[in-house]
Amino acid sequence: MAGRIPPEFIDNLLARTDIVDLIGSRIQLRKAGKDYQALCPFHDEKTPSFTVSPSKQFYHCFGCGAHGTAIGFLMDHDHLPFREAVEELAQRAGLEVPTDGEVVQAGPDYAPLYQLLEQAAALYRQQWREHPQAARAVEYLKTRGLTGEIAARYELGFAPPGYDFLLSRLGRSATERERLMTCGLLAEQDGRHYDRFRERIIFPIRDRRGRVIGFGGRLIGEGKPKYLNSPETPVFHKGRELYGLFEARQANRRLTSLLVVEGYLDVIALAQFGVTNAVATLGTATTADHLQQLLRTAPEIIFCFDGDRAGREAAWKALETALPLATGHQSIHFLFLPDGEDPDTLVRGEGAEGFTARVQTARPLSEFLFGHLSEQLDMTAPEGRARLASLARPLIERMPVGLYRELLFKRLAELAGLPAQPPAPPVHARRRVGRPGQPQRLSLIAQAIALLLDHPELAAQAAQAPDDWRRSTTPGIEVLAQLLDTLAAHPAMSTAALLERWREHPHFAYLQRLSVASFLQDIAAEDVAADFTGALARLSEQVRKAERNRSFNQRSTADWSAEVRAEMEREAEAARVRRDERH
Numbered sequence: 001m002a003g004r005i006p007p008e009f010i011d012n013l014l015a016r017t018d019i020v021d022l023i024g025s026r027i028q029l030r031k032a033g034k035d036y037q038a039l040c041p042f043h044d045e046k047t048p049s050f051t052v053s054p055s056k057q058f059y060h061c062f063g064c065g066a067h068g069t070a071i072g073f074l075m076d077h078d079h080l081p082f083r084e085a086v087e088e089l090a091q092r093a094g095l096e097v098p099t100d101g102e103v104v105q106a107g108p109d110y111a112p113l114y115q116l117l118e119q120a121a122a123l124y125r126q127q128w129r130e131h132p133q134a135a136r137a138v139e140y141l142k143t144r145g146l147t148g149e150i151a152a153r154y155e156l157g158f159a160p161p162g163y164d165f166l167l168s169r170l171g172r173s174a175t176e177r178e179r180l181m182t183c184g185l186l187a188e189q190d191g192r193h194y195d196r197f198r199e200r201i202i203f204p205i206r207d208r209r210g211r212v213i214g215f216g217g218r219l220i221g222e223g224k225p226k227y228l229n230s231p232e233t234p235v236f237h238k239g240r241e242l243y244g245l246f247e248a249r250q251a252n253r254r255l256t257s258l259l260v261v262e263g264y265l266d267v268i269a270l271a272q273f274g275v276t277n278a279v280a281t282l283g284t285a286t287t288a289d290h291l292q293q294l295l296r297t298a299p300e301i302i303f304c305f306d307g308d309r310a311g312r313e314a315a316w317k318a319l320e321t322a323l324p325l326a327t328g329h330q331s332i333h334f335l336f337l338p339d340g341e342d343p344d345t346l347v348r349g350e351g352a353e354g355f356t357a358r359v360q361t362a363r364p365l366s367e368f369l370f371g372h373l374s375e376q377l378d379m380t381a382p383e384g385r386a387r388l389a390s391l392a393r394p395l396i397e398r399m400p401v402g403l404y405r406e407l408l409f410k411r412l413a414e415l416a417g418l419p420a421q422p423p424a425p426p427v428h429a430r431r432r433v434g435r436p437g438q439p440q441r442l443s444l445i446a447q448a449i450a451l452l453l454d455h456p457e458l459a460a461q462a463a464q465a466p467d468d469w470r471r472s473t474t475p476g477i478e479v480l481a482q483l484l485d486t487l488a489a490h491p492a493m494s495t496a497a498l499l500e501r502w503r504e505h506p507h508f509a510y511l512q513r514l515s516v517a518s519f520l521q522d523i524a525a526e527d528v529a530a531d532f533t534g535a536l537a538r539l540s541e542q543v544r545k546a547e548r549n550r551s552f553n554q555r556s557t558a559d560w561s562a563e564v565r566a567e568m569e570r571e572a573e574a575a576r577v578r579r580d581e582r583h
Contacts, residue, residue: 005083005086005097005098006098007500007501009095009097009098010071010086010497010500010501011490011493011497011500011501012095013086013089013090013093013095014057014069014070014071014494014496014497014500015494015497016093016095017057017070017089017092017093018054019052019053019054019057019058019059019069019070019073019496020036020052020054022070022073022074022089022092023036023038023052023059023070023073024036026041026077026078026253026254027039027041027050027253027254028254029052030048032048032051034053034054034055035051035052035053035054036051036052036054037049037050037051037052038050038052040061040063040064040066041077041254042061042064042066042076042077042299043061043063043064043066043299043329043330044256044299044300044330044331045063049061049062049063049064050062050063050066053495055494056454056494056495056496057069057070057494057495057496057497058494058495058496058499058515059073060516064329065513067512067513067515067516068499068512069496069497069499069500070089070496071085071086071089071500071503072085072512074088074089076296078208079208079293079296079297080208080209082503083097084209110234110235112179113179113182113183113233113234113235114211114212114213114235116170116179116180116183116185117183117185117211117212117213117214117235118211118212119170120166120170120183120185120212120215121155121157121202121204121212121215123157123165123166123169123170124157124158124159124197124202124204124215125155125156125157126157127157127158127159127160128157128158131158131160133160133161133199134158134160136220136221137158137201137220140201140220141156141201144265144269144344145269145272145344145348146265146268146269146272147272150268150271150272151268153247153271154203154204154244154247154268154271155204156201156202156203156204156268157201157202157204158200158201158202159195159197159198159199159200159201159202159217160198160199161198161199162195162198163194163195163198164194164195165195165198166180166185166186166195166197167180167186167193167194167195170185171186171193177193180193181193182233182234183230183233183235184196184214184230184231184232184233184236185197185215185230196228196230196231197215197217197228199219199220199221200217200218200219200220200228201217201218201220202215202216202217203215203216203217203218203243203264205229205230205236205241205243205282206246206247207235207241207246208245208246208249209246210246210250211235213230213233213235213236213241214229214230214233214235214236214238214241215229215230216228216229216230216243216264216282216283217229218264218265227263227264227283229282229283237289238281238282238283238284239284239287239289239290240287240289240290240293241282242260242279242280242281242282242290242293242294243264243267243279243280243281243282244264244267244268244271244278244279244280245258245279245293245297247267247271247276248276248277248278248279249297251271251276251277252276252277255277255297255298256277256298256299256300257277257298257299257300257301257302258277258278258279258294258297258298258300258301258302259275259277259278259279259302259304259335259343259359260278260279260280260281260286260294260301260302260303260304260318261278261279261280261304261342261343262280262281262304262305262306262314262342263280263342263344264280265344266278266280266304266342266343266344267279267280269343269344269347269348270343270344270347270355273347273348273351273352273355274352275347275352275355275356277298278304278343279294285314285317285318285321286303286317286318286321286322287321288321288324288325290321291321291322291325292325295325295330298330299329299330299331300330300331300332300333301330301331301332301333302333302334302335302359302362303315303318303332303333303334303335304335304337304343304359304362305334305335305336305337306336306337306339306341306342307336307337307338307339307341308339311336311337312336312372315334315336315368316372318334319334319365319368319369319372320395322365323395323396323398323399324398324399324400325400326365326399326400326404327399327400327402327404328402328403328404328405328407329404331364331365332364332365333362333363333364333365334362334363334365334368335358335359335361335362335363336363337358343355346358366407366408366411369392369395369408370388370392370411370412370415373388373391373392374388374415379415382417385415385416385417386416388412388415388416389412389416389418392412392416393409393412396408396409396412442514442517442519443476444535444538444539444542445474445475445476445477445480445539446476446514446517447519447531447535448480448532448535448536448539449476449479449480449483449511449514450514450515450517450519450520451520451523451528451531451532451535452480452483452484452487452532453483453495453498453499453511453514453515454495454515454516454517454520455528455532456487456493456494456495456498457491458528458529458532459483459484459487459488459491460491461529461532461533462484462532462533462536464533465533465534465536465537465540466536466537466540466541467536467540468539468540468541468543468544469536469539469540469542469543471543471547472539472542472543472546477539479507479511483498486498486501495515499511499512499515
């Protein structure tokens with residue numbers, strides 16, 4: 001079990017990490033005053049709205065709202081879990097990640113499995129030079145037009161004929177055989193173990209960190225199945241992984257689109273011709289996990305299918321999977337190839353330029369949705385248009401509530417001749433909002449927290465304001481108090497380090513949003529301290545007033561002193577004046 005990473009180490013790690021250098025190694029930044037700007041890597045845009053602050057060690061996009069620390073950037077951009085993001089930053093900083101001994105639910109240690117899979121991949125690669133029958137596999141790749149260079153880039157291997165190639169080399173002991181079984185490299189029948197992959201070209205499947213997690217194998221010669229994948233294992237889940245995604249990210253500093261094709265050889269052939277943004281699902285239909293990973297990686301997804309019936313059915317399943325995730329912030333397109341063609345044959349026949357031009361003709365999700373439903377309907381007849389509405393409406397209702405959903409309802413209304421009024425969102429999706437164009441006003445506590453997160457140095461000002469607010473039981477007071485106490489103990493802490501202290505807290509996401517609240521942009525630098533201490537003073541006054549009211553309510557009015565009566569009269573007169581002013 002891994003231990004919990006001490007918060008002091010996270011503080012030190014962030015202090016030694018230059019977020020500008022980190023993000024600049026992945027996207028192109030340019031200086032803009034005291035900060036840096038770039039086109040946001042998390043959504044498609046033409047004007048830079050992505051800002052990196054060296055002083056706060058924090059990034060924020062004013063377009064899509066993405067924001068966070070260096071750790072958060074690696075988690076969102078490189079799709080790393082928290083611990084792996086910390087480990088990568090530690091490696092850059094030359095630090096070793098310690099633990100404070102507290103046991104966390106980190107799960108089993110799969111390092112031996114990853115090591116074993118890497119050893120297997122290396123053995124398969126060696127067989128190109130060592131096994132006499134590898135020439136058949138080489139000849140097959142040549143007939144597919146693939147070069148030795150591209151095979152080496154994707155680290156293809158060869159599994160020789162026979163039942164004990166891996167077994168005899170990596171499975172000498174019972175423990176080793178058990179691990180080979182766990183990795184899916186061995187199969188078992190009647191108590192006898194044997195190699196799962198035999199007489200096949202081997203395609204290593206890598207995760208987002210480049211670790212081998214499984215294999216695909218293409219049979220050389222006659223037999224079935226032609227393609228064989230690793231089974232589900234503790235480190236390999238084919239419904240989550242995409243072949244070629246690691247290589248695509250390695251080849252492209254910033255992926256503007258991802259092309260989803262059907263096979264390993266399609267990915268590799270496209271890469272050989274310079275189309276390096278292709279990935280493939282692993283012999284399964286596109287899942288929601290696939291979609292989420294694709295949409296986190298690139299602003300545009302293009303599904304590429306054969307133009308036959310099977311291809312269109314697969315495309316429709318992908319569309320149905322995509323609908324609950326289709327917000328319109330990222331585009332989803334569908335490309336159908338001529339009958340009998342696949343990306344491999346097309347790119348060899350048309351070249352990269354011709355294939356790329358074909359990709360530009362891909363149909364948007366909305367066009368495919370309405371086209372697929374209406375192609376078998378008589379749209380000149382009322383019955384056909386009514387049928388289109390009855391088929392399309394429940395599909396569009398599965399989409400997230402928002403502008404894109406409304407636009408598709410509007411398009412449906414145009415096609416079917418219906419009133420352009422989308423159905424009201426379900427009750428649970430509604431929320432109170434202010435007047436159009438007016439942001440919801442933050443509470444006084446939220447304003448104080450936002451100011452403190454934006455300017456941690458304000459903690460020193462808290463001593464100048466009354467601290468009666470600490471006696472409040474209002475939600476948020478405890479968070480404000482803990483933030484101030486943390487900064488009192490660590491006065492030099494940055495915004496990034498302060499926020500990372502709250503990563504495991506249920507309010508972490510809300511605190512991140514508060515740290516970039518829009519009202520902060522409207523406060524002049526010379527007014528920040530006064531606004532913060534003023535907020536604390538008003539919170540304290542609210543507490544004192546509530547305590548006086550409770551005291552008054554616990555006594556008979558006959559026991560009130562003259563001073564108390566005078567104060568109550570003043571408050572009543574002030575309330576009357578406020579009412580008159582409103583009317």
